[in-house]
Amino acid sequence: MMEITFLGTSGSAPGKERGMPCVSLTRNGELFLFDCGEGTQMQMLKYGINGYKLKCIFLSHAHGDHIIGVAGLLRTLALNGRKEPLRIFIPRGYEHTVRSLVVFDKAVLGYDVEVSGVGQGSVYKGKDFEVFSFRLNHTIPTVGYLFRENDKLSFIKGKCEKLGIKGEMFSRLEEGKRIRVDGRSIGIRQVTLHKSGIKVAYVADTRPSANAAKAVLSADILIHESSYSSEQSGLASARKHSTSQEAATIAKRAKVKSLILTHFSTRYKSTEALEREARKVFPKTSAAYDGYTVKV
Numbered sequence: 001m002m003e004i005t006f007l008g009t010s011g012s013a014p015g016k017e018r019g020m021p022c023v024s025l026t027r028n029g030e031l032f033l034f035d036c037g038e039g040t041q042m043q044m045l046k047y048g049i050n051g052y053k054l055k056c057i058f059l060s061h062a063h064g065d066h067i068i069g070v071a072g073l074l075r076t077l078a079l080n081g082r083k084e085p086l087r088i089f090i091p092r093g094y095e096h097t098v099r100s101l102v103v104f105d106k107a108v109l110g111y112d113v114e115v116s117g118v119g120q121g122s123v124y125k126g127k128d129f130e131v132f133s134f135r136l137n138h139t140i141p142t143v144g145y146l147f148r149e150n151d152k153l154s155f156i157k158g159k160c161e162k163l164g165i166k167g168e169m170f171s172r173l174e175e176g177k178r179i180r181v182d183g184r185s186i187g188i189r190q191v192t193l194h195k196s197g198i199k200v201a202y203v204a205d206t207r208p209s210a211n212a213a214k215a216v217l218s219a220d221i222l223i224h225e226s227s228y229s230s231e232q233s234g235l236a237s238a239r240k241h242s243t244s245q246e247a248a249t250i251a252k253r254a255k256v257k258s259l260i261l262t263h264f265s266t267r268y269k270s271t272e273a274l275e276r277e278a279r280k281v282f283p284k285t286s287a288a289y290d291g292y293t294v295k296v
């Protein structure tokens, strides 16, 4: 199971109730951050996200509102005695921007920080999941990320019992070998169901992007920036952001299961209108707030 927590849901500048962009994803005792705006470490404390488990930070682009939190967070992890290496991803060509946040005061962190430039494709592989990046359309090179669990095969209990499959026969099947029971040859596909892995997509600053729609196809959760309401569509287009309706159009096109809006302009005291506009296009939409947590 994955737990997703919105640590900051404002865009560009903080609001009284909203911190700078950051979404955390916890799975099997590992923590991943998508963007790391200023104050991320405070939000982690506030919402009970344990930095000790942090494996990777996936940064969408090098605008300050999305990356400045890296400087403080890395130093606090060092004070807490971190020894594990940390990996940070950023669009290719901007690695030096992240490195400057790591080294500007010559702090001795005591653990390795590996900064990698990404374009489009696979960027990180875990034991049973993979993270992909894809290009977006913003004022500087920007990427979205797709966190995808590997598909699994699960044994059909009743069928296995009926056929007399037991004990180490299961591991032999899992190794791809065929087994013989009562003279019958059985392969794994005959006694299992295919279970698709969960897919969570993070799409930060961008104009509505056909490339993103393709990359996030049939995701369980699409997190999409929603800086403006349709009334400010001119601003969205000039500043290369999306309205909530445009985010919903991408969700519909990509046939995702649910859409969560984030990265709201500070001009909105309430996000109700943005949510309402998006729901007209894609009903399974919700507007995130700081501390909003979803389990999937």
Ligand SMILES: [Zn+2]
Binding pocket: 011, 012, 021, 063, 065, 066, 205, 263
């Ligand atoms: Zn932004």
Ligand SMILES: [Zn+2]
Binding pocket: 061, 063, 138, 205
């Ligand atoms: Zn930006």
